[in-house]
Amino acid sequence: MNIELASQLHCVRCGGEVETTCGDCGPEAPLELRPPLEPGSGPALLELFSQRRLSRRGPDRSGVWRYRELIAPGLPEDLIVTRMEGNTGLYEPRHLNAFAGLSSQGKLYLKHEGENPTGSFKDRGMCVGISLAIAEGAKVVACASTGNTSSSLASYAALAGIPGVVFVPAGKISSGKLAQTVAYGARVLEVEGSFDLAMRLVEEASAHFGLGLLNSINPWRVEGQKSICLELLDDLGWEVPDWIVLPSGNLGNISALGKALREAHTLGLIDRLPRVACVQAAGASPFARYVESRAQGETGEFMIEPDPETVATAIRIGAPRSVEKAIRELEHLQGTALSVSDAEILAAKAAVDACGVGCEPASAASIAGLKRLVAAGVIPPDATVAAILTGHLLKDPDTTVGYHDGTLPGIPRPSGLGRQTVEANLDSIGAALSDLL
Ligand SMILES: *Cc1c(COP(=O)(O)O)cnc(C)c1O
């Protein structure tokens, strides 16, 4: 197929325009797409985006494709694959402020990316990645995944009618994610080893067998993921929050967020930049360690974590692939990175769940990280903060029930009611409810 796309591929290291890899910087150099951005076109774009909110047409109703001038300009609309992804809720549950340490003047918004069609933000990049892979003639698409990318790929590949193959670490993905991936009919290859090994394998296999690779090193995935930020800003009337906090594993999401903010700023859609915080799990925190050591004036190399471990399986990644892009975005946004323990993640998850909003464990790292940054005086208590909840509560039912039952190793049982067995009579029920009546 011969389609004219307006975005050009560039090398992130030297900035040069490239075809497939950078001849000067080598095949390892990360690449990014640059859509044409005309400063001054902001007002017309804002008008277009808000008109599309009223439209009934599929691509306009998608919270990704609504912003298509910034994502895949020039892609013919009949090549768009969509499940009306995005359009996720923005919540402001006031009683989370106290948990996070924010004052009543502070504002905490939760952008719930778990409300995407397959229950995680991965759908935003996947709909774009799949559309372009098919436009470019892929016959089979593939990814490595800790679970959510595979759920998303499986769904979109099925919808588009193209075979999907996913490489997952055996025994390390949650039951909700495995169920989705199998049900949508992707070929699941379980690899004995970590996500990082599965990632290496899928890259080799894609090059060798000509599979369309749909991990976030695929620059189109990043373009689609920018829409989390665009939609968040749109939800806020293009008013910029002071901070955006998000969980980080492979670092694709922070790369997309930073890119979206830079582009929105260039276009004049926003008049200032927020600060950002990447939150990692303590057992899988190579990026947080690197950023912290640089903040202390050390100049060491980035060190991978050979044996990542955390209850938050979506961020159980020791060798993040988008580290160069993430470093650049953090510098530009005066961002920070930190790590939190599994106990802190689960306590934060319980607080988000108890608001009636709920999320998967990795997502709650953002709230656990926010709590730390407020306590440390980095984020002022009266700040306006947007936290990205990356995945849905139902993604990992075993961890949630295990937490409330007190059966997770090393994690204290929460106070509160949880579940209990009752006898089949009103006396027993009355006793169980005595404190409520
Ligand atoms: C993928 C994912 C992350 C991590 O995003 P990266 O782009 O890998 O940093 C966090 N939370 C959930 C639920 C995810 O699915």
Ligand SMILES: [Zn+2]
């Ligand atoms: Zn280069």
